[in-house]
Structures are given as structure tokens and as C-alpha cells.
Amino acid sequence: MHFLFKTRYEQDIALFKHGGQRFWYAALAVALLAAPWLLSEYTLSQITFIGIYAIVCLGLMLLAGFTGQVSLGHAGFLAMGAYTEAYLQANGWPFVISLPLAALVAGITGVMIGLPALRVKGLYLSIATLAFGFILEQAVVSTEAITGGNAGMQLGKLVIAGIDFDDGSNFYYLVTFIAVLCVLGVVNLLRSPTGRAFVAIRDSEVSAQSMGINLAHYKTVAFALSAALAGIAGALYAHKIRFITPDQFGFLQSIELLMMVVIGGLGSIQGAIFGPAFWFVVQQLIVTGKDWLPEALGQQTGLQPTIFGIILVAIVLFEPLGLYGRWLKFRTFLEIFPFYRKGMFRRQKSYMKSERMK
């Protein structure tokens, strides 16, 4: 086991805590850069999807995992980003302007949806965001003049500064670059007062208030940022798919996003990336595995949702901290081998929460 000897306060707010982390993240960066040469076009395209979904999940993680506001309407924000991008591109706006605008439009929608969050909590908030997701989907269907309604919308070629970004590896680099920027932004937030305020609101609203945290302000900021990230992902998603229809942004999409975040591990940035990565890998395994199964089972409709459902139940039961939590345990096991104990990560149950303020 290594012991970190801290001599300066800067070490606690540094992006990388020690040389080992620096090494592994550098290795990851090299692997990401080299991916187009090493992987098939199909795999690269799947990784691009993981990158896009990681951006949405990052937003949802910020909201659900760090601020404690569960949203069941995130597909709506994705739609706002996708349609803003499609509309602006059709009207000749360059990507470097339309992408921030897509984030802005989604962010403003996020503020609007965040308003009920100032009044309702927990399950009621989920229902409110769920309803808002439906409203947004319907709004997209009915504003045919802008969105093309159910007929959908076709996106043109994505060209930035004369370079064709519809090409597989170029688009992969674009998505990876934006995803890395988004991760850095969220990491920055979480190591600064804003992120601490989010966590404070998640853990105890009463004492957050008494610490001088303006609940309304920070909840609104959380919703806005989360929606803006979904908007960015939506714009990239639109370019990836190249043809968008309202039913891609339905209720199921919202549920899937939330499932990815829970599977990845609520309350960790890594979880927002592990979640979608796991999702796409398992999806791929199911598609490949189908042929190996007996026909009665393999060709069954609803095989995929059933398997994901089972995985989710298993995770909630056995690993509430998700994949990232599992990884932490494994790492600790290696670090302090052979002294790992089974109960090391078990949290003491607290029955002492004040009920008086409710």
C-alpha cells in the first residue's frame, strides 16, 4: 500500500493526486488518440456513441448523483440540443456557434424545468420532470414548421473550417475532445464551492441553508448545467445519427439514461463514463449472443430490456455504488492485500436524521 505524504494544500485540489494517476490518465489519452488506427470502423463508431452518452450522463450525474435531484426527463434536454443544432445548421450557422447555442437553449429549458424543483422534492420532482419530458416530446411533434414533426429532420454534412467531420475518425476526435472538456468542467465544479454546495444540498437541505447556501440558486444552476451538457450531447447525437425524429427522445430514452448513471455509480464522475460504456458493451454482447441462444429465447422480443432490468436490480441490491464502487473495492483489495475486510465499505446505517424540519 502506498501512502500519500502531503506537504502542500495545493495537492488536495490538484487534478491528479499522484504520479500513478498521472501515468494512467496519460496512458488513457494515448489509447484514445490511437484508437482510430487500432479499431475497426464499427467499434470506433460505438465508442463515439459512448462518448456522446457519457456527456449526457455527466450532466445527469451532476444533477442526480451530486445534487440529489432525480430527473426522468433528460431525453427532453437531449432533444432540445439535437433540434436546435439541426435547425441552426439547416439555416447555415457554423458548428462552433450552433453548438454553444444548442447548449444554451437546452440550459434555458433546464432552468424552466428546474423551477418546480424549488418546490417539490424526491419522487414528486421525478414525476414533474417526467411530465415535462412528455411535454417536450409533444412540443417537438407539434412544431412541424421547425422540427418537421413526426417526419423527422435530416442533418447536413458537418464541416468545420473546411474539414469534413462526418468522417468516422474525425467525428470520433471531435466527440472525444468535447467529452474531455465537459469532464474537466465538471471536475472543476466539484472541487470548488459550487460543487460542495451541490453535495450539501443532496445530503441535507436544512443544514445547507443554515450554512448560507441559497437552495433556489444552486438547484437552478444544477438544472441549467445538467441540461446544457445534455444539449451538447444532443447536438453531437444529431450529427452522429444524421436523422432525428421525436421518438428517439421519448420516455424510454430518459429511463435508459438514468439506468446508465445508476449502473455506473451515483456520485462519481467515473460512473458517468462507466455507465454508458457498460451499456454499449452489454448491448453488443446481447446482439452477438443472440445467435448462440436457442431460437425460442434468442429471438424473443424484449430480450434486451429484460437483461438490463435484471442487471439494474442486481446492482441496486448488491452494489449500490455501481461499477465505480466495485472498482474502488477491487483497487483497495489490491492496494492493501492481504488485509482487505469484507465490511470495509459498509456504511453505518443512520437512524438519527432529524425529522423535525419536515
Add this chain to the structure above:
Amino acid sequence: MTTPLLEAVNLSVHFGGLKAVNDVSFDVWPNEVFSLIGPNGAGKTTIFNLISALYRPTAGEVRFEGEVISRMPPHVVARHGIARTFQNIELFEHATVLQNLLVGRHCHRHTGWWQDLLFTGSVRRAELEFRRQVEEVIEFLDLQHYRDSMVAGLPYGVRKVVELARALAMRPRLLLLDEPSSGLNTEETEDMGFWIEDIKEDLGITVVMVEHDMSLVSRVSDRVLALNLGEVLTLGTPEEVQAHPGVIEAYLGGTADV
């Protein structure tokens, strides 16, 4: 000194027909330890919630340095320099002790979220300054050992101290302690007594506390307010209050009950 630090003027709060606090007035002078005592349901914690503006008074008002604070939102009251702890500990459980204390510095922040997003130079400088200030509190309360521990894994006695530390990290002018010794053993209670004395003497912070442990109350308090059923029984030095017949009756039951 002419104005008291904190004034409660004819304070009342009614929940439906229940008069939880009824026409209570008192004032707290700078640099004193002021205790609220009374049997369960006397309205002590309700008064705390009125001071920190979590409840709105039905009648009357609370003033801090002459300014009415009972109509302000709770986070604005905190910014005026009023910190508090809770009876049942309201820490941010899934964060480390250090992060909890840093939240205490929140009302002294002057950067916006957009600066935090980029982690600009001013955010970095402010963070280092916050850390330095928090370390002073950690040293004051001997929490060095727990700095990087998750609150969820700490024993009750330590959490109690962490909560006090978080309130102190705000560098308040008025500190509200809701039963600082509840759930602590004799030794920890004694430490708590020393700390309260130090907070008053060394840090110059005025303390208002709700407490059941009479030995702690008489050791540290300058003045004691006894309440029963939402009304003031008496106000005075610890000895006077303990000898007051109404207080004895409220705690032990009247002669009629025997």
C-alpha cells in the same frame, strides 16, 4: 455596549392550535454564553429554528444587531454571521470531514459558478485561503486525525465535534448549539465544556445553547433562560434558575402530582 447582539421580542409561533412558543422575549449580549433549558416540548429547538429563520414567527420578531432577521430567508441569516448545529446532527454524510468544513466557508465565497467551471486563478487562490482558515478550526478542535475520513463512517461523538467545527468554520459572531452534549460520554462532554469556554474566551464568539446536562450548563453559562410549554419561566444566573421554584416544578412535577 448599548445594543444586544440578539433580541427576541414577544416571539410567538403557533402550529395550528399548538402554541409552541408563546410571547417569549430575551436578549443576548456580546461575548456571553446564554443557555436555554426546559423539559421536552418546552420550545427550545423551535426558538433556534426561529432564530435561524427556518420557521416564521406567528408574532413578534428576532433582531440581530438591531436588524430584523426573522423575515429573511435562512441563507441570508447565515451570511449575517449566525451559525448553528443541530440536535440530531445534520452533516453532509457522503463527504469527507474536510469538505464538510469547507462548506462552512461557503458564505464567504465571492466567485461565481462560471469561474468555478474553469477553476480560474481567483478560485484557486480562494480555495487555498479557505483551506488555511479551515485548518485553523481543525487544529482548534483536534480533528487532524479525521480530516480525510467520510462522515458516514465516523462515531457519533466525533460527528458532534465535526458539526461544531463546521459551524466554527463559518467564523460566525453568534453560534447556536442545539444540545452539544447529547449522546456524548462524560469525558467528551467535559471536552465540549472546555471548547465552549474557549470559543467564548479565545474566539470571542457569542454562544446560545440548548442543553439538558445541568452540570455543563452551570459550568459554562453566564445566563440561563428556563422555558416550559413555550413560555418563559425565569431568566438569571445558573444558580438562580436552578433554585427557582417554577423550574423545580417543571422538571420534577408539582406537589399536586406527587
